[in-house]
Each structure stands twice: as C-alpha cells, then as structure tokens.
C-alpha cells in the first residue's frame with residue numbers, strides 16, 4: 016500500500032473513524048507509522064501476586080480457583096468475578112460490562128492479567144484487566160496518544176495493519192545504515208511499534224533519532240556562518256558604567272561581567288555569537304538591552320525577539336525607559352497603518368531598537384544598519400531564524416538569552432563557536448520563594464489563607480493545566496477554577512488568562528493585574544515565560560504533577576520579584592511527589608534541571624512526538640547528544656563514502672531551512 020493511501024484503505028476504517036484519526040493529525044496510512052507510542056509496558060515477566068501493590072499497574076499470572084460468578088445485574092450493567100492464585104497469593108478479578116467473556120473463563124485455566132490492583136475490604140482485586148492465555152502475551156505493549164472515540168486496542172490494531180501494509184520509503188542506503196549501525200526506516204517502525212524486547216525498541220528509536228539528527232546536523236552546517244570577518248564597533252571605553260547610570264537599579268556583579276564580555280565581542284572583528292544563560296529573574300533583559308545600547312552608540316540598530324507577545328510588550332516597556340522614542344514595538348496584531356508608521360520611523364533613522372516576536376522575521380525591515388539580533392529563547396533553541404533575519408547582513412552580531420541550562424557539548428554543536436556567559440547571581444534582596452506541596456484535601460485551607468493575604472494587598476497567580484474542563488482528564492481548568500474562586504474571593508478581582516485569547520485581550524488582563532485592579536490571575540502556563548509583576552507574591556499551581564520541573568521552576572520565578580516574602584504552593588493528588596520535593600529543596604534552576612534529567616533519564620521506555628513540521632519529532636537533544644555527535648562524524652565521511660546519501664541529507668536539510676522552521680524545543 017502506498018504511504019499516502021487514505022486511512023479508509025485500511026481494514027475496518029470507515030469515513031467516520033478516519034475523521035477521528037484526523038484529530039490526531041493522522042490522515043494517510045503513513046501518518047499512522049509516525050504516530051509513536053507515548054509509553055510501553057513490559058508484559059513479558061509476571062510479578063508474583065505476593066509482591067503486587069495497590070495502584071501500580073502490573074502483569075500477573077494466575078490460575079482460576081473458582082468458576083466465574085455473576086454479580087448483581089442492573090439494566091445494561093453487568094459484572095462477574097472470579098479468583099485466581101499463583102501459589103504466592105490470590106487476586107479477585109471483576110469483569111464489568113463484558114458479559115460475553117463469561118463463558119471463556121473456567122476453573123483451573125491459567126491466564127496472564129495486566130491491570131492496576133486495588134485493595135477493597137482487605138482483599139487485592141483488579142477490575143477489567145487485559146487478559147491473555149499463556150503464550151499469547153504481547154511482549155512489550157505500546158500505549159498511544161489517543162483522542163475521544165479511539166481506544167488503545169483500536170489504535171494498536173490500526174497501526175499494526177499499517178505496519179503490515181505500508182512500505183515506507185527508505186531515506187538512506189543500506190551501506191550507510193550498516194556503517195552507522197542503525198536499522199532502515201521500515202524496520203525502525205516495526206521495532207518501535209512492535210518491539211519484542213526493550214533493546215529492540217531502543218534500537219528502533221535510536222535509528223529514527225540518528226536519521227533525524229543526521230539531517231539536523233547537515234542543516235546546522237549549512238547555516239554556519241563560519242569565520243566571517245567584519246568591521247569592529249566603536250563606542251566609549253566606559254560604556255558599561257554609562258549604561259548602568261540609565262538603569263533604575265545597580266547591576267549585579269554577574270551582569271557587569273557579562274556586559275563587559277559582550278562589549279568585548281562587539282569591539283571584535285568577527286561576529287559575536289554569544290549565549291547568555293541565566294536563571295529566571297537573573298536580569299537578562301537589562302544585559303540584552305546593554306548590547307542594544309552599545310550598538311546604538313556605534314550607530315547600529317538592533318532587533319530584540321521575544322517568544323510571546325506578552326513578553327515582547329514587557330521587554331519594550333523596559334526598552335522604552337532607556338531608549339524612549341528610539342525603541343519601537345512591532346506587534347503581530349499591528350494594523351497595516353501602524354506597521355507602516357513604525358517602518359517609516361525605522362527608515363528615517365529614529366528607531367534604533369525594534370522589539371517584537373519572531374513575527375518580525377516575516378518582514379523586510381528598512382533599517383539603515385541592522386547589526387545586532389537578540390533572541391530571548393527561554394525554553395527554546397532557535398537556530399533557523401537567525402539565518403532568515405540575517406539574509407541582509409550575515410556578519411551581524413547575535414546574542415541569545417536562555418533560562419535553560421544547556422549542556423556545554425550541546426550548546427557548542429548548536430551554536431557553533433558560541434561563547435557562553437553565565438548570569439549566576441540574582442539581584443540583591445530576592446528572598447527565596449518558600450515552596451510547599453499541598454494535598455488535594457488541603458486546598459480549601461490554602462485558599463482561605465490566600466483570602467487573608469489578599470486582604471493585606473497581596474496578589475496571586477493560580478495556574479491550571481487545562482483551559483476548559485476536558486473529558487478524560489482529571490485535571491482542573493482555568494475556566495472552572497476562575498468561576499470557583501470568583502465566588503470564594505467575593506469582593507476581589509479574579510480574572511483568567513489563556514492562550515486562546517486574543518493578544519489585545521491578554522494585554523488588557525495583564526495590565527489590570529499589573530496595576531493592581533485585579534488580585535488573582537487564573538491562568539494556563541502562558542504566564543510561564545517571563546511575565547514580571549513585582550507585587551505578585553503568591554503562586555499556586557493546581558495539578559502540579561502535570562508539569563515538568565523546569566516549567567514549575569519558571570512558574571515559581573514569576574513571584575519573589577518584589578521585596579516581599581513569596582510563596583509557591585504546588586497542589587498534588589499525591590503523584591509525582593519525588594519530583595515536586597526537588598523544587599521544595601532548592602531554588603537553583605540549574606540544579607533542578609539536572610535532577611529532572613536524572614529522574615527522567617532513568618531508562619524508562621518513553622517515546623514522544625512533537626507536533627509541527629520541521630521541528631525534531633523523535634529526538635531529544637539533551638538525551639541524544641551522543642547521537643548528535645556521531646552524526647557529525649558521519650557527515651565528515653559521507654561526501655567520500657556515501658555521496659548519494661550526502662546529497663539526500665543536504666536536500667532534506669535545505670527543505671527544512673526553506674520551511675523556515677528550524678526551531679527546536681528543549682523539554
């Protein structure tokens with residue numbers, strides 16, 4: 016079957032089911048192969064019944080010691096039960112609403128059962144486990160991301176059909192695969208979707224990662240600016256002091272050091288390519304605007320790009336204090352007239368610093384001498400956009416800001432000869448944010464406490480995982496929490512904020528919060544990236560276990576910015592406590608990121624797919640940095656040994672660059 020064949024060409028898939036699959040971006044048969052498992056369960060070795068624990072999914076093996084018996088039936092509802100034993104213990108099994116299975120189970124027969132045991136009236140029981148006769152266990156069972164209307168069983172069956180029917184095109188030659196010790200495309204898909212052992216899965220994944228990173232490495236090589244020489248910028252010797260005098264605060268030692276490093280680069284005869292890494296709140300914006308200031312003193316212009324409109328607005332507010340009318344903000348939502356007005360000011364030489372989101376990339380900017388591009392990346396690694404923006408001036412200086420600690424090897428590969436500056440000191444007077452983990456049963460107490468704080472004039476963020484209540488997700492949503500808290504905090508302003516609102520709406524809501532007109536902001540993680548409201552001193556995260564540690568740390572960084580004592584409450588139903596305790600124990604973002612990596616890198620079988628064309632789909636740059644290095648070595652050999660594969664990698668890399676989407680998200 017052709018890779019692009021419609022889903023309906025597969026057995027048992029009609030128009031209706033195809034529509035459901037479309038919600039998962041699965042349109043053609045080949046898309047099914049790219050729908051990778053979210054996780055796996057190892058169903059090869061059963062656990063003795065004596066050792067199973069409540070709430071932990073396990074595979075057990077047991078013989079029926081009683082015949083199945085019907086429980087009370089009501090209308091369509093049915094249940095039957097039986098007991099199984101394995102010599103170490105007994106387990107009671109209930110089968111709900113699957114009456115046709117009743118006649119399948121007979122006393123003395125042996126089965127494997129996979130499910131989540133629970134204790135009820137002092138007995139261990141399992142409801143509706145997956146059951147397999149001996150010899151028919153699936154080995155390693157994949158679990159896929161789903162949507163309403165598609166079950167795991169249906170997904171597995173459909174993917175299996177695609178595996179049988181579709182012959183994926185092979186990207187590289189057999190010779191290259193052998194040299195790299197990877198499997199071809201078709202075999203990799205089989206290993207990832209239907210592994211017999213964890214090693215098979217690992218090999219399948221590594222092969223896919225290798226192919227992806229080989230193209231990625233080629234892309235980096237194509238974008239490398241190499242050693243271009245350029246004219247040095249000239250500005251006063253004491254420029255750092257001059258700049259600091261314009262700021263409302265005294266700089267930290269680290270800020271001064273990094274500014275000197277930047278000044279040194281700008282005075283150099285090769286383009287600056289510097290990465291500034293600093294924890295949340297370390298004051299990266301002031302450092303970035305220093306670079307813009309120095310460029311301006313040398314008669315050159317700067318573009319500063321932020322990841323969100325909200326942040327761009329905030330950076331602009333800071334920039335305006337220093338640069339006045341010489342700074343401008345280009346919003347995605349600008350009308351044509353507004354945009355043209357800004358462009359006229361740029362062309363006329365008034366605007367020296369343009370702040371915006373990555374949307375600025377889509378415009379030809381009429382700068383007389385654009386010479387510095389600053390990117391505030393937060394969690395992202397952007398590599399493509401620099402190339403895009405610098406079409407006009409490939410020798411321009413670049414500065415990248417990030418709050419994510421990037422392992423050194425990786426940052427060197429990604430940013431070429433990037434020099435790295437660490438902002439390893441927080442501005443004085445910051446109190447560490449007191450962090451507490453709160454059980455669900457204590458939520459009311461916490462909100463009662465918060466009411467007292469609001470009366471004292473404090474402000475709080477409440478972050479929820481969802482925008483609206485969603486079936487199948489037992490997590491709180493912004494909408495329901497906002498409704499709930501408006502009632503609970505009568506007399507105070509409780510507003511919500513989420514990514515589905517328009518830029519204008521978001522800005523107005525943020526402004527009301529900033530000015531103190533509202534006291535509580537219930538939000539999704541849109542506030543994660545760098546929102547700065549010094550008076551807000553309390554952060555509550557609902558269903559905290561749903562978030563990554565680095566993300567929680569970013570969220571917590573929204574408070575503790577003023578001089579007040581600050582608090583962060585992580586509400587959890589008891590899952591993920593080990594991870595959450597790390598946050599409680601330290602305020603050091605870099606330590607947290609390392610711990611997080613350690614905990615997650617623990618050999619657990621996980622696959623993940625990031626949506627969006629062009630971005631890496633299977634690779635995790637941090638985890639797969641070794642593979643990345645291998646592919647770089649391979650690239651060196653390829654022109655000689657595998658010229659056809661080299662041409663293919665180049666072609667694929669060029670396609671990616673042309674798509675303009677060389678964005679890579681670090682998670």
Ligand code: ADP
Nearest residue numbers: 264265266267294295296297298299300301442
């Ligand atoms: P981040 O590194 O997270 O981007 P910001 O640049 O947003 O941090 O700075 C966080 C806050 O700290 C801002 O309100 C900023 O004005 C303030 N700030 C930055 N540097 C200093 C300093 N040296 N002293 C006092 N406040 C500072």
Ligand code: MG
Nearest residue numbers: 299300391545
């Ligand atoms: Mg910032």
